[in-house]
Amino acid sequence: MCVFGAGRIGCYVGGRLLAGGADVEFVGRPRVVDALAEHGLQLVDFAGNTTAIPVEQFRLHTEAEPVTDADLVLVTVKATGTEAAGRALAGTLRSNTVVVSLQNGIGNAAILEQLLPDCTVLPGVVEYNVVGDDATFRQATSGGLLVADRPELDPFADACAAAGLSLVRRADVRPAQWAKLLLNLNNPINALSGLSLQQELSRRGYRQCLAWAQREALAALRRSRIEPARLTRVGPRLMAAVLPMPDVLFRRLAGGIVAVHPAARSSMADDLYAGRRTEIDWLCGEVVTVGELVGTPTPVNRRLLTLVHEAEAGGRRDWSADELRDELRRARNGGVR
Numbered sequence: 578m579c580v581f582g583a584g585r586i587g588c589y590v591g592g593r594l595l596a597g598g599a600d601v602e603f604v605g606r607p608r609v610v611d612a613l614a615e616h617g618l619q620l621v622d623f624a625g626n627t628t629a630i631p632v633e634q635f636r637l638h639t640e641a642e643p644v645t646d647a648d649l650v651l652v653t654v655k656a657t658g659t660e661a662a663g664r665a666l667a668g669t670l671r672s673n674t675v676v677v678s679l680q681n682g683i684g685n686a687a688i689l690e691q692l693l694p695d696c697t698v699l700p701g702v703v704e705y706n707v708v709g710d711d712a713t714f715r716q717a718t719s720g721g722l723l724v725a726d727r728p729e730l731d732p733f734a735d736a737c738a739a740a741g742l743s744l745v746r747r748a749d750v751r752p753a754q755w756a757k758l759l760l761n762l763n764n765p766i767n768a769l770s771g772l773s774l775q776q777e778l779s780r781r782g783y784r785q786c787l788a789w790a791q792r793e794a795l796a797a798l799r800r801s802r803i804e805p806a807r808l809t810r811v812g813p814r815l816m817a818a819v820l821p822m823p824d825v826l827f828r829r830l831a832g833g834i835v836a837v838h839p840a841a842r843s844s845m846a847d848d849l850y851a852g853r854r855t856e857i858d859w860l861c862g863e864v865v866t867v868g869e870l871v872g873t874p875t876p877v878n879r880r881l882l883t884l885v886h887e888a889e890a891g892g893r894r895d896w897s898a899d900e901l902r903d904e905l906r907r908a909r910n911g912g913v914r
């Protein structure tokens with residue numbers, strides 16, 4: 578199999594599969610490929626167990642062409658790179674190759690399907706966060722992988738089982754993708770806060786911002802007759818109700834909802850700090866689009882979209898919880914304080 582987009586998710590998932598005995602090749606940028614070729618890879622699972630993969634075990638590429646014989650490709654580029662990934666893989670892969678999109682957002686698999694009509698493209702969800710640099714990657718929140726259930730997925734399921742990676746197969750992944758997107762509405766808030774996920778989520782002001790963004794999305798989804806799945810111990814609607822609770826109460830409840838390592842921060846924070854384009858159009862942008870389609874206002878998601886675009890354009894600064902809450906409250910009130 579092949580990991581297309583060796584980064585946090587690609588190296589962690591692909592590395593775990595490789596350590597579990599699967600035949601895995603990696604396609605990545607020269608910077609990442611060179612680091613893997615020099616240092617190998619250290620993987621730390623959520624329980625803290627470390628696996629070291631020595632340099633000799635890696636088959637690394639910077640182009641898609643050498644992996645023409647892969648029977649399964651995991652696409653792990655950001656949504657900003659999906660189209661380019663699809664184009665790089667088109668004409669390279671054999672027909673019937675299984676392509677699994679392990680990406681946030683809703684539309685990546687559809688883009689890949691369009692560009693790779695002879696392949697079987699399956700949408701997937703990575704529930705957990707991965708942090709790390711080019712040599713060490715750590716699973717930093719609890720959760721597993723979730724992929725569309727098709728018989729073609731059997732070899733991947735076997736590889737996951739051998740690697741100790743949790744995989745859930747679902748007939749319809751769309752409700753889980755939307756549930757993940759609701760959680761990902763925290764990505765811009767985390768990125769704008771400049772804090773780790775743990776620090777950010779421990780502050781009520783930021784959680785209030787997330788609850789507003791989620792409630793707007795939930796209202797738009799309800800009108801679209803989309804029912805998001807329950808990925809965490811509490812479902813999406815209850816989550817939006819629990820978030821604004823006072824810090825003491827939230828702390829007591831949060832541990833049971835999702836476990837977060839102190840080093841974890843959102844993938845959008847990584848992009849924003851590195852000066853890369855973020856996935857904001859695929860997260861808040863998706864909510865705004867659905868809202869427009871069904872006539873549900875989404876001012877908080879619109880404002881987050883603008884704030885992240887401004888930060889991408891060079892106006893990045895760290896927003897305190899009070900500042901961001903006031904900013905989004907103004908947006909909710911139509912610009913009035």
Ligand SMILES: NC(=O)C1=CN([C@@H]2O[C@H](COP(=O)(O)OP(=O)(O)OC[C@H]3O[C@@H](n4cnc5c(N)ncnc54)[C@H](OP(=O)(O)O)[C@@H]3O)[C@@H](O)[C@H]2O)C=CC1
Nearest residue numbers: 582583584585586605606653654655658680681706707844
């Ligand atoms: N990080 C996380 O904790 C989580 C991420 N996700 C989702 O998983 C997906 C992957 O995220 P993540 O692993 O963080 O992303 P990363 O940016 O860490 O990794 C993607 C890598 O792929 C490279 N890449 C992009 N296009 C190509 C190409 N055409 N050829 C070769 N390499 C390429 C990127 O390089 P470059 O940057 O130069 O383009 C980057 O190094 C995203 O949709 C994200 O939202 C989901 C759950 C958690």
Ligand SMILES: CC(C)(CO)C(=O)C(=O)O
Nearest residue numbers: 704705706760761843844
């Ligand atoms: C942190 C997490 C797991 C949820 O927001 C994530 O998906 C990301 O970093 O993109």
